[in-house]
Amino acid sequence: MFRLLKPKSPAVPASPDAPVDVESSVAAPAAPAPSWRxxxxxxxxxxxxxxxxxxxxxxxxxxxxxxxxxxLETLLITSDVGIEATQFLLDALKARAKKEKLETPEAIQSALKEAFVTLLSPLETPLAVAGHKPFVIMIAGVNGAGKTTSIGKLAHHFQAGGKRVLLAAGDTFRAAAREQLVTWGERNSVDVITQESGDPAAVVFDAINAARARNIDVVLADTAGRLPTQVHLME
Ligand SMILES: Nc1nc2c(ncn2[C@@H]2O[C@H](COP(=O)(O)OP(=O)(O)OP(=O)(O)O)[C@@H](O)[C@H]2O)c(=O)[nH]1
Ligand SMILES: [Mg+2]
Structure with missing residues (x-):
């Protein structure tokens, strides 16, 4: 039922939607095109x-x-820091300023930085994938948030750690999404499970079965963009 796309050639990970530099392939020697990095x-x-x-x-x-x-509140909120986190940071900065009389730009900057570290460091835990086989990670989030790109990065990361990885093209909403993931698969030399049409759940089901059969360590499942607040779509 499913189509397995074998990677064509190994290469370094790169953004699949990066513009193709047509001119440099036909023109006389020019300055080298900038790398993905x-x-x-x-x-x-x-x-x-x-x-x-x-x-x-x-x-x-x-x-x-x-x-x-x-x-600062406006800047943090418009930078997608989120209301609750912004409030935490402002409160921390206010409390610190009251206690320590922050009177230089450097002191204020360093106090804000420390408040960020306090907020973020508890979240910094290793992603241990050894407990399940295959370990399945489904990437969900808002349109354009970087889900598919993150899958490319994660695939590279897990492979560098000696894990066998399989990708599931669960964003069946638009054809280009499938191709984008396939490109990431090619760049990482990772197989991608896709279906021409249909149900994201079926794609992920196929991918997990394939992973079991092939001794895969990690399955990374892409999904179509959706707001986490849209509970029916998240379900
Ligand atoms: N600056 C920056 N750009 C990023 C990052 N991750 C992804 N992008 C860019 O953001 C755009 C969208 O990335 P995708 O990975 O396609 O996002 P997506 O969540 O899969 O999008 P949908 O499938 O449309 O919901 C692309 O142009 C990426 O190159 C990042 O960490 N930093
Ligand atoms: Mg995507």
Missing amino acids: ERLFGGLARTRAQLGGKLKSIFARGKVDDALLEE
């Missing part, structure tokens, strides 16, 4: 420059007053 870090540098610039101007106020907290 260079393009990724270039994109991240732009984000960092924009966000960092805004943060810098907020910290430059030099004291934790209502205006600073308000600007």
Whole structure:
């Protein structure tokens, strides 16, 4: 019932939706095209420059007053930090400012950084996949959040740790999603279980059966984008 796509050639992981540089393949020798890593870090540098610039101007106020907290709140929420986490960070910064008189941009920045570390470090636990075989990870989330890209990265990570990986193309909502995952599979030399059409659950079911038969350690299942608050879609 299912189609198994064998990887064509091993290669380094790269963004499947990266633009194809047609010109460089036909034109006379030109400057080498930037690698995937260079393009990724270039994109991240732009984000960092924009966000960092805004943060810098907020910290430059030099004291934790209502205006600073308000600007910081807006920036955190618009950067998808989330309401609860933003409130935690603002409260922590306010309490620290009251106790320690934060009066320089550096002191405010370092207090915010520590509040972030307090918030995030309990979540930093190793992902132990040895307890189940296959260990199945279903990636769910909002459209465009980076699910399929993360699957590519995770596949590479698990393979580097000596695990056998299989991908399940459970985003059956649009054909391009399947092709995107297949490209990631090719880049990591990992098999991808797909179906021409149909039910995401059937694809994942097939993938798990295939994984059992082939002694696979980890199955990574892609899904179509959806809001986690849409309970019926999540179910
Ligand atoms: N800067 C940055 N971009 C990312 C990251 N992960 C993914 N992207 C980019 O975000 C876009 C969407 O990534 P996908 O992996 O296709 O997202 P998705 O959640 O699978 O999207 P849907 O399948 O449409 O719901 C692509 O252009 C990716 O290159 C990341 O960690 N950082
Ligand atoms: Mg996707």
